[in-house]
Amino acid sequence: MTSRAQTYKGMKDYLPREMRLRQYIMKTLTEVAERYGFEPMQTPIVEYESTLAGKLGDDEKLIYRLQYGDDRLALRYDQTVSLARVVGQYPNDITFPFRRYAFGPSYRGERQQRGRFREFYQFDLDIVGVDSRVADAEVVAVISESLARLGFTNYRILLNHREVLSGLARVAGVPEEQASQVYRAIDKFDKIGVEGVHSELSKGGIGEDAAAPIVEFITLEGEVQAVLGAMRERLGADERALQAVLDLGAVVQLLQDLGVPEEAYAVAPRLARGLSYYTGVVFEAVIEQPPIGSLLGGGRYDRLIGSFAGREVPTVGTAFGIERLQIVMTELGLAPEESTAPRAFVTIFGAELQGDALRLAAELRAAGIPTVAALQPDKLGKQLKEADAKGVRYALVVGPDELTRGEVVVKDLRSGEQRSVARAAVAEALK
Amino acid sequence: MTSRAQTYKGMKDYLPREMRLRQYIMKTLTEVAERYGFEPMQTPIVEYESTLAGKLGDDEKLIYRLQYGDDRLALRYDQTVSLARVVGQYPNDITFPFRRYAFGPSYRGERQQRGRFREFYQFDLDIVGVDSRVADAEVVAVISESLARLGFTNYRILLNHREVLSGLARVAGVPEEQASQVYRAIDKFDKIGVEGVHSELSKGGIGEDAAAPIVEFITLEGEVQAVLGAMRERLGADERALQAVLDLGAVVQLLQDLGVPEEAYAVAPRLARGLSYYTGVVFEAVIEQPPIGSLLGGGRYDRLIGSFAGREVPTVGTAFGIERLQIVMTELGLAPEESTAPRAFVTIFGAELQGDALRLAAELRAAGIPTVAALQPDKLGKQLKEADAKGVRYALVVGPDELTRGEVVVKDLRSGEQRSVARAAVAEALK
Numbered sequence: 001m002t003s004r005a006q007t008y009k010g011m012k013d014y015l016p017r018e019m020r021l022r023q024y025i026m027k028t029l030t031e032v033a034e035r036y037g038f039e040p041m042q043t044p045i046v047e048y049e050s051t052l053a054g055k056l057g058d059d060e061k062l063i064y065r066l067q068y069g070d071d072r073l074a075l076r077y078d079q080t081v082s083l084a085r086v087v088g089q090y091p092n093d094i095t096f097p098f099r100r101y102a103f104g105p106s107y108r109g110e111r112q113q114r115g116r117f118r119e120f121y122q123f124d125l126d127i128v129g130v131d132s133r134v135a136d137a138e139v140v141a142v143i144s145e146s147l148a149r150l151g152f153t154n155y156r157i158l159l160n161h162r163e164v165l166s167g168l169a170r171v172a173g174v175p176e177e178q179a180s181q182v183y184r185a186i187d188k189f190d191k192i193g194v195e196g197v198h199s200e201l202s203k204g205g206i207g208e209d210a211a212a213p214i215v216e217f218i219t220l221e222g223e224v225q226a227v228l229g230a231m232r233e234r235l236g237a238d239e240r241a242l243q244a245v246l247d248l249g250a251v252v253q254l255l256q257d258l259g260v261p262e263e264a265y266a267v268a269p270r271l272a273r274g275l276s277y278y279t280g281v282v283f284e285a286v287i288e289q290p291p292i293g294s295l296l297g298g299g300r301y302d303r304l305i306g307s308f309a310g311r312e313v314p315t316v317g318t319a320f321g322i323e324r325l326q327i328v329m330t331e332l333g334l335a336p337e338e339s340t341a342p343r344a345f346v347t348i349f350g351a352e353l354q355g356d357a358l359r360l361a362a363e364l365r366a367a368g369i370p371t372v373a374a375l376q377p378d379k380l381g382k383q384l385k386e387a388d389a390k391g392v393r394y395a396l397v398v399g400p401d402e403l404t405r406g407e408v409v410v411k412d413l414r415s416g417e418q419r420s421v422a423r424a425a426v427a428e429a430l431k
Numbered sequence: 432m433t434s435r436a437q438t439y440k441g442m443k444d445y446l447p448r449e450m451r452l453r454q455y456i457m458k459t460l461t462e463v464a465e466r467y468g469f470e471p472m473q474t475p476i477v478e479y480e481s482t483l484a485g486k487l488g489d490d491e492k493l494i495y496r497l498q499y500g501d502d503r504l505a506l507r508y509d510q511t512v513s514l515a516r517v518v519g520q521y522p523n524d525i526t527f528p529f530r531r532y533a534f535g536p537s538y539r540g541e542r543q544q545r546g547r548f549r550e551f552y553q554f555d556l557d558i559v560g561v562d563s564r565v566a567d568a569e570v571v572a573v574i575s576e577s578l579a580r581l582g583f584t585n586y587r588i589l590l591n592h593r594e595v596l597s598g599l600a601r602v603a604g605v606p607e608e609q610a611s612q613v614y615r616a617i618d619k620f621d622k623i624g625v626e627g628v629h630s631e632l633s634k635g636g637i638g639e640d641a642a643a644p645i646v647e648f649i650t651l652e653g654e655v656q657a658v659l660g661a662m663r664e665r666l667g668a669d670e671r672a673l674q675a676v677l678d679l680g681a682v683v684q685l686l687q688d689l690g691v692p693e694e695a696y697a698v699a700p701r702l703a704r705g706l707s708y709y710t711g712v713v714f715e716a717v718i719e720q721p722p723i724g725s726l727l728g729g730g731r732y733d734r735l736i737g738s739f740a741g742r743e744v745p746t747v748g749t750a751f752g753i754e755r756l757q758i759v760m761t762e763l764g765l766a767p768e769e770s771t772a773p774r775a776f777v778t779i780f781g782a783e784l785q786g787d788a789l790r791l792a793a794e795l796r797a798a799g800i801p802t803v804a805a806l807q808p809d810k811l812g813k814q815l816k817e818a819d820a821k822g823v824r825y826a827l828v829v830g831p832d833e834l835t836r837g838e839v840v841v842k843d844l845r846s847g848e849q850r851s852v853a854r855a856a857v858a859e860a861l862k
Contacts, residue, residue: 004481005519005739008504011475013517015524016531019471035796037773037803037821039447040454044550045476045536046439046495046506064477066497066506068540073439075477075497086444088436093446095820097806100447105476109499119475132806134789257786259793308436342468355688358565362572362690365466372468375528375563389526390468 010118029123032146038099043082049074062108075107079124088308096129126317136281137254144264151334158268167241172210187272218270227267342370345387348377367427441549460554463577469530474513480505493539506538519739527560557748567712568685575695582765589699598672603641618703649701658698773801776818779808798858
């Protein structure tokens with residue numbers, strides 16, 4: 001019986017070539033996170049449906065639900081709700097501040113479109129349990145160092161604060177019930193530009209007196225201290241907003257202390273990022289080429305993580321989307337050439353020389369060289385073709401003459417050159 | 432609103448301490464597999480329900496099913512069916528022999544019992560597309576090297592062949608329709624012993640004339656060549672069984688060529704391992720202490736992987752169960768002491784010295800030392816306690832005096848000793 005072979009739509013298989021890039025991304029992110037003292041954690045992909053209930057608003061319809069026996073379950077929608085559950089579930093096993101990273105898939109029944117998947121992998125990192133500007137800056141520093149280590153050179157991390165935008169609405173005289181229209185309009189800035197925001201505000205019934213200073217404010221840009229100064233000036237009448245600008249200034253100072261290069265970040269008064277979720281500093285990493293906009297974002301969200309613990313648990317965090325990084329890095333040619341493809345392919349010259357070939361393979365592996373061995377004494381040409389198809393660099397041949405002389409023929413499959421090497425020196429020659 | 436924090440029963444959260452051991456296992460298995468030229472692959476955790484249909488027999492009731500819109504879906508039960516789907520789905524993207532490894536969770540609605548989980552992680556490896564004894568031996572070699580690298584010293588890999596047991600039934604004169612009773616009885620050997628097998632055979636209506644040679648055969652053990660010789664002698668009348676013994680002999684020779692230590696394997700005529708699935712060589716790694724029996728198993732199964740490709744695709748493979756390894760290694764004390772817990776904790780002496788502390792942390796990270804920084808200028812005792820709770824080895828203090836002298840106080844949290852070190856020499860001192 002032949003079954004139909006088909007991946008579920010919106011989900012993807014990763015064959016070795018793509019998988020190696022994903023592993024490289026994952027390894028780089030892990031190394032940087034561990035360098036900063038973040039610790040690994042993992043939660044099940046299946047949660048009780050009730051764990052997710054009431055946390056996602058309109059997005060609840062995107063949840064994959066399942067039932068097993070009497071248990072009503074769901075595939076996790078992100079790793080953040082599970083983190084909140086863990087914080088509530090193990091009050092005695094976690095010491096705060098808790099820096100944790102977590103890597104794994106989440107599930108959303110999204111409409112299918114390029115670069116958006118129904119199974120997507122995220123590398124989350126959060127600092128849980130402390131309301132601290134050092135924590136805010138540390139997360140930004142990890143993002144910056146991670147992107148740099150992945151090979152990005154033209155990224156920039158935009159910084160803003162949730163209270164800057166609400167203060168802006170207050171200072172501009174927008175009534176509180178209309179404030180969310182201001183945020184929504186500003187959130188579209190990247191797509192519709194300054195004129196677009198202006199007309200969105202008008203359509204939302206926000207008069208020109210209020211709209212003009214808002215539009216002027218969100219186009220502030222330039223040198224960090226100058227932008228901060230301009231923000232202070234315009235928001236000076238609003239105490240909470242002023243404190244938010246001071247907080248941003250503190251984060252900027254801490255980024256310097258942490259050695260984050262100046263060109264890696266900017267203060268961007270227009271950055272909104274779904275304000276209902278965040279409570280403090282927000283950030284977003286962008287690149288100009290290719291013009292895909294945001295690479296990832298994050299910020300301080302002090303209310304969600306305590307929802308199971310029954311108290312406020314201040315948290316700042318971010319999540320790297322692996323598929324997005326993979327796509328952008330491929331487009332930019334940032335995938336490392338030095339892949340983990342095996343380095344050597346040991347051919348089998350003939351049935352009677354099979355043992356010698358396998359012993360050579362074992363020696364190379366013991367010397368730390370990833371080595372594929374042929375599985376049968378096929379024609380040499382066929383074996384070399386197999387080696388090439390696997391992306392292996394060197395093919396090795398032990399024929400009867402080589403065996404007698406204690407040598408091995410090493411063929412560089414990239415250049416086509418070949419030479420005889422003393423058997424004891426082969427491992428060294430391949431390194 | 433406070434939600435109830437509860438993991439779905441049968442599934443587990445992994446906090447940092449356990450997670451580090453899992454990462455170590457995973458890293459070790461990956462390194463060995465890559466050393467042998469296995470390549471990484473990943474498939475979605477969600478499959479169309481039809482992909483799993485008809486592949487699991489009685490176990491179909493353990494499948495987690497879900498529906499989204501009109502799509503009838505299932506969580507994968509193992510990674511093998513997904514491998515078969517991939518082989519059928521990408522005929523032009525895979526070159527055979529295809530050595531692939533895959534790491535990830537699968538799902539089964541098992542009754543809850545110790546060490547058995549409804550979400551479990553496996554590290555699968557298979558050599559797909561070639562019926563070759565070298566492939567069989569390579570998988571056994573990878574298992575042996577992996578267990579050795581994980582620190583196991585008392586493991587042994589038992590080898591047998593599917594046709595040995597069917598030949599045994601034929602040679603003993605058991606009618607074909609009763610042969611499966613023979614396999615089932617032998618499969619229980621580890622639990623019920625030789626007497627138990629004997630009485631199972633009798634109960635199954637197998638006469639003493641047949642039962643006696645069967646019981647004698649499955650208790651054969653000892654030096655590999657002697658056991659092979661005894662098997663040849665007893666099965667000499669059955670051509671297929673004789674070929675199976677020759678195949679086992681070839682695998683044993685190849686294990687030698689591949690450098691697998693002699694004490695790491697044995698031929699075990701009693702090894703059955705669910706014979707309906709396997710078609711050739713089968714193997715199982717066992718340890719004597721703790722008495723948990725089988726660590727993992729595998730073998731050649733030439734029929735399943737071709738079920739989507741519409742042709743036979745010979746395959747040999749195995750799967751490491753991560754939870755089982757984790758539990759056994761913890762019991763045996765094999766978890767490496769050298770964990771990835773951060774090495775240094777930089778305290779903040781006072782608000783005005785925060786920048787200096789963070790700059791020191793940045794220097795240490797740049798030197799490759801995983802370093803946690805305090806997030807606020809708390810009392811020093813409280814900061815040291817936090818460092819200790821995180822399992823950090825060294826706490827660093829930069830007070831005003833140290834700052835003037837260009838020094839850092841390094842406190843070893845294990846021994847309690849502390850000394851002043853020149854700032855430029857701190858990274859070196861912590862290594």
